[in-house]
Amino acid sequence: MITAAEIKWIKSLSQKKFRDSEGMFVVEGEKMVQEALKSGFEVERVYRKEEIGEAAMARISALSSPSPVLAVVRIPDSRMVVPGDGLYLALDGIRDPGNLGTILRIADWFGIDAVYASEDTVELYNPKVVQATMGAIFRVPFYTAHITSLCSSYPGPVYGTFLDGENMYSKELSSKGIIVIGNEANGISKETAAVVTDRLYIPPFPADDPGSESLNAAVATAVTVAEFRRRSL
Numbered sequence: 359m360i361t362a363a364e365i366k367w368i369k370s371l372s373q374k375k376f377r378d379s380e381g382m383f384v385v386e387g388e389k390m391v392q393e394a395l396k397s398g399f400e401v402e403r404v405y406r407k408e409e410i411g412e413a414a415m416a417r418i419s420a421l422s423s424p425s426p427v428l429a430v431v432r433i434p435d436s437r438m439v440v441p442g443d444g445l446y447l448a449l450d451g452i453r454d455p456g457n458l459g460t461i462l463r464i465a466d467w468f469g470i471d472a473v474y475a476s477e478d479t480v481e482l483y484n485p486k487v488v489q490a491t492m493g494a495i496f497r498v499p500f501y502t503a504h505i506t507s508l509c510s511s512y513p514g515p516v517y518g519t520f521l522d523g524e525n526m527y528s529k530e531l532s533s534k535g536i537i538v539i540g541n542e543a544n545g546i547s548k549e550t551a552a553v554v555t556d557r558l559y560i561p562p563f564p565a566d567d568p569g570s571e572s573l574n575a576a577v578a579t580a581v582t583v584a585e586f587r588r589r590s591l
Contacts, residue, residue: 359409368418368430371383372420374484381435382431383433384420384485385429388426391429393496398434399431404428407424438502440508441471446474446537447472447473448473448503448539449539450540451478451544451547454542454575455486457542459490460576462487463492464583465583466494472499473499474500474503475501475502475503476502506552510553516538516555517537517538517556518540518558519539519545519558520559521559523557524556524559525561529556533589537582537583560573
């Protein structure tokens with residue numbers, strides 16, 4: 359069974375202020391809950407539709423079609439690890455929850471060592487972000503940081519994509535470094551662009567007749583990271 363107080367509490371976690379005060383977030387779906395249970399995250403409680411009833415599950419779910427299972431998970435208290443000898447992503451103002459979730463999936467797929475996000479990036483534990491990660495949230499180290507400071511103090515190459523950058527496919531790329539991904543509408547901020555050491559350009563095809571004005575932030579991340587990993591094969 360589930361009490362009215364529990365229902366109210368779980369529903370409150372859809373708001374950031376309550377996630378922050380309670381130190382909890384919600385995951386939904388059988389796959390997501392399984393990922394949470396086998397991760398190092400502390401699962402506070404699991405609610406199953408067969409136990410609490412369909413009506414109660416519909417009340418606590420944030421999905422249009424409630425899943426059979428939902429879990430409340432404690433937000434880990436992790437200390438930021440500075441980038442070292444690996445390949446990293448730095449997110450400079452990613453605002454769309456779907457983009458952030460997809461970028462985490464990309465980072466998971468391509469073995470990115472950690473993802474760093476600016477304070478104005480959408481919150482990691484936003485329900486839409488959590489669902490979009492498809493479990494990658496439990497596997498990819500994620501930290502909030504001042505991106506310009508992070509990149510300026512990094513001893514290796516700092517890459518970023520720009521319309522006036524050098525063709526990524528013909529440029530020499532290191533297997534280690536930071537790749538900066540800019541805001542969906544405005545790209546990489548001027549402050550951070552000033553500390554980027556290698557400006558990259560993803561050329562369209564055909565090169566002299568581009569269709570779209572630019573690529574979606576998550577798509578650009580996938581294309582860029584895939585090229586870095588291809589070079590190391």
